[in-house]
Amino acid sequence: MDKTDPIIAAAVAAVRLYAETHPRPTHVTQAQAADMLGVSRHTISRMIAAGSLRLNRFGLLPIEEVDAARSPQKLRTAVS
Numbered sequence: 001m002d003k004t005d006p007i008i009a010a011a012v013a014a015v016r017l018y019a020e021t022h023p024r025p026t027h028v029t030q031a032q033a034a035d036m037l038g039v040s041r042h043t044i045s046r047m048i049a050a051g052s053l054r055l056n057r058f059g060l061l062p063i064e065e066v067d068a069a070r071s072p073q074k075l076r077t078a079v080s
Helices: 006-021 028-039 040-048 061-067 071-078
Strands: none
Touching: 028 040, 028 061
């Protein structure tokens, strides 16, 4: 066994505990989405206007929309 195995096991356990106690939100604001994607709030507005992102009926972005927008192709299209 490698000496790093206990360290890796501890790190995995810590990440798992964090994920269990801090679940991902199901929806985010446009500002949060901009922060998550590393773009400006204005870029998020343009992506919504272009149909690249869809708001729910409460004006929030489903996290799935943000995840899909993380693809390099989609971000490149939105920023240019």
